[in-house]
Amino acid sequence: MSRVESNITTIGLDHYLRVLARQWRIVVAMTFIGVAASGAFLLITTDRITATTQVNLSVITTEPFSPQRAASGLLDKATEAAIASSYVVAQRTAAALEDGTIPSELHDAIEVSISEDGTIARVRATAPTRAVAVERADAVATAYLGYRSDEAEQRRDTIVANLTERVDALNTDLAEVNESLASTDSVPREAQAASDREQILAELTQILAERTSLRSLITTGGSVLTDAAQNPVDVAPSRKIAVATGVGGGIVLGIVFAFIRDPRGRRLRSASEIAHATGARVLARMQDPLAHPPLSRADAASLAVVRERVIANLPTANRILVIDDADDGSGTAAELVAAIAETGRRARLADPETRDLEYRDDGSVIVIACPTSDGTAALLAAIRQSDVALLVAREGTTTNVTAREVIGEVRQAGVGFLGTIVYPRIRRAHRSGASGQRAVRERRAELRVLANVF
Structure with missing residues (x-):
């Protein structure tokens, strides 16, 4: 082992510094090329500006202040994200903007993320300009919350209508039972009619309570916490990152080419x-x-x-x-x-x-x-x-x-x-x-x- 180790030639830091000192022109040239490439990239690349609107999602329930279950347990993140970025919401947003925006284009430019607890949604809209991106992000957030509210109202109205039909049916049954109870002379029939009347009244009372509770249901989809104009706007590609990448890439390539060129460099300069x-x-x-x-x-x-x-x-x-x-x-x-x-x-x-x-x-x-x-x-x-x-x-x-x-x-x-x-x-x-x-x-x-x- 010692004989093998004695044949190993170690290269010190001074060797690398000497190579870079000899080939510094290559490193500088490649750095300038990297900067020029990043500048050309920024010139030919269209800016993509992303604005973000932050909204708070309301849990639509008949017991909104009940402490028995957290709001995060009543909301599904995947479902909410799918709804917010759906084509239906894009259609609503395009109709609200009234500027000729195509729903499919808007749908492709929208990204939605939901927080871990499922109560905060971040709606991101990408556009060529800051003003358009801000307008679209706010419009999508508003359309999304409106869609949640409309869907809740529609489900509430459907359930209330079904309960009303059941109430009408029970009232009809109750009227028949009351008529039978008033006209019967038989004790067994009177007892049976009284029992049916009590069951109908109990069910009717329960249904009426449910209907009253549903009619008082708050169907607000949520509220905007921070509109897009107040949130930071992201610009892609980032000029700082592009220039830094060009400089860093140029330096790295310059160092690589310097070490490739140095063994072939014949002239001793110092x-x-x-x-x-x-x-x-x-x-x-x-x-x-x-x-x-x-x-x-x-x-x-x-x-x-x-x-x-x-x-x-x-x-x-x-x-x-x-x-x-x-x-x-x-x-x-x-x-x-x-x-x-x-x-x-x-x-x-x-x-x-x-x-x-x-x-x-x-x-x-x-x-x-x-x-x-x-x-x-x-x-x-x-x-x-x-x-x-x-x-x-x-x-x-x-x-x-x-x-x-x-x-x-x-x-x-x-x-x-x-x-x-x-x-x-x-x-x-x-x-x-x-x-x-x-x-x-x-x-x-x-x-x-x-x-x-x-």
């Missing part, structure tokens, strides 16, 4: 990226992209630091390989020779074109200049004749592949790698025109002069 790619420290970061002598005070100080670090790591052979990937013919190797000579040590530059490495064994420091543009074979030959090496890289020019290949070849040959000298990116002002070409020619001339001087 000294920290170069240090990460080479696995060695940056010996110095120069200020002048072309570093023409005389060097600026800052670049001279940086090169002096490189000199001291190189001298501190020099072996007995004293052969230093300067692998130049600055891509402009920069004379870093020659400048290093001059910096070493300032300390009183003998130093000379191996001609970058002839690779003349013959020297007297007098303790001289030999600086071998090898541009990466000379090819792999020349690089391998130079590495073979060197003791230590350093890389001259340029931000935005040196690639990840070049850095890794160079370092791999150096370490494979057992040559010590000291670090990297980093030059800033060359702007267009340095690259364009005859001045750029003249700078390159002057640099190469300086290399030859310095090679002869030291």
Whole structure:
């Protein structure tokens, strides 16, 4: 298990931050695209505005204040929701609006929800504008409550009519019994008639009480607690949510594309990226992209630091390989020779074109200049004749592949790698025109002069 765990490579947070720092343009671009997409979505999408009317449902009963049973037990949520969103209520609402609203369209735009106890209904109406949505929600609520009231009245009237018919029938029976009781001479018949009369009177009394109770029944369907104008109006799609979704989606896609793009990104854009790619420290970061002598005070100080670090790591052979990937013919190797000579040590530059490495064994420091543009074979030959090496890289020019290949070849040959000298990116002002070409020619001339001087 320990052997397996030792082969697992962990990726720290710094890796993710480095990738995002390298590919920040992709993240920003995708964020802008996400915002633009959300804006386009809002432009082409029709707003759907929903208004809500809140109503209190009345329990229609002959004992409305009876504490024996809660109102929630007398109302069925599913039934009430179905009634409120029914086509019948939609027809009533369309007729009440009198604005040409089609019942089927209104039916599709209505949504009703009932509270857990079944006594509160929320009627939601959706329309293109706020005014229409508010009007429709209130109209549907009113039509719904009216429908409940009308249905209750109709059921009450039907029952009352049936009870009235029964009362009439009982009155007829009572009249017959009274007539029989008055005309009979037989004691048994008189007793039977009296018994029938008492039963009829008892049933008649009960029915009359029921009819009286039903006639006093309150059939109000309910009342509006909060009309639509007083309730918050929902707008879909929400602009805030749409923009937030666009921004969030753009950032997520940007991060995904950044990690997809990063392994294929070859150019190293900063000294920290170069240090990460080479696995060695940056010996110095120069200020002048072309570093023409005389060097600026800052670049001279940086090169002096490189000199001291190189001298501190020099072996007995004293052969230093300067692998130049600055891509402009920069004379870093020659400048290093001059910096070493300032300390009183003998130093000379191996001609970058002839690779003349013959020297007297007098303790001289030999600086071998090898541009990466000379090819792999020349690089391998130079590495073979060197003791230590350093890389001259340029931000935005040196690639990840070049850095890794160079370092791999150096370490494979057992040559010590000291670090990297980093030059800033060359702007267009340095690259364009005859001045750029003249700078390159002057640099190469300086290399030859310095090679002869030291």
